[in-house]
Amino acid sequence: MTPVNPQANPKRTAIVEAAGRVFAEHGLARARMADIAEAADVGKGTVYEYFKSKEDLVYAVLELHDEHIRSTVLDGLDATASARDTLHSMFSAGASVIRDHVTSQPMYMDFWAASRGGPKEREFADLCARNYGNWQEIVAGIIRRGQADGEFRTDADPESTATFIVAAFDGLGMSYYFDRTIDLERVTASLLGVLCDGLCDRAPRN
Numbered sequence: 001m002t003p004v005n006p007q008a009n010p011k012r013t014a015i016v017e018a019a020g021r022v023f024a025e026h027g028l029a030r031a032r033m034a035d036i037a038e039a040a041d042v043g044k045g046t047v048y049e050y051f052k053s054k055e056d057l058v059y060a061v062l063e064l065h066d067e068h069i070r071s072t073v074l075d076g077l078d079a080t081a082s083a084r085d086t087l088h089s090m091f092s093a094g095a096s097v098i099r100d101h102v103t104s105q106p107m108y109m110d111f112w113a114a115s116r117g118g119p120k121e122r123e124f125a126d127l128c129a130r131n132y133g134n135w136q137e138i139v140a141g142i143i144r145r146g147q148a149d150g151e152f153r154t155d156a157d158p159e160s161t162a163t164f165i166v167a168a169f170d171g172l173g174m175s176y177y178f179d180r181t182i183d184l185e186r187v188t189a190s191l192l193g194v195l196c197d198g199l200c201d202r203a204p205r206n
Contacts, residue, residue, distance in 0.1 A: 083146025
């Protein structure tokens, strides 16, 4: 059965949001399409009008989460702000994203484990690599802008620094899931301070 209108659609979005909640609460293996239909307040047949399988819903959930994260982090950025202030806004929004999505951490682990060794493994790996790559390019672009404006040292490697930042936030999200006492604002502010102090240091390092 071909999904009906795979683009933005209120009913489809409601189903995907419901699937995210069900996957987070029950785990991927125990989640049923009937549970998702009930959570979305639609009939089970309606779910199948939009998604052929639970696996298709997995990728829709991942895409919806990425859209939410992007809007949370990027929409509030000031195009006229300095590179350092832009990174500060991104880090602050990133802390909020980690807090808002903390219950989704097991779901991501479920997705990865379920795809291992199966036909969807490459697809899931490509999706994750694409998402990481998009964020790395966004952060690297900010660093390159700071270099062009004379704000950041030019001998820094924007791509490597961006890769580290994205990985740090990914790891912080996992750490926060296991330890909710972590002060996300303090940690991200500390990381930004160390990072920008190094980027703004004009003296070349040996």
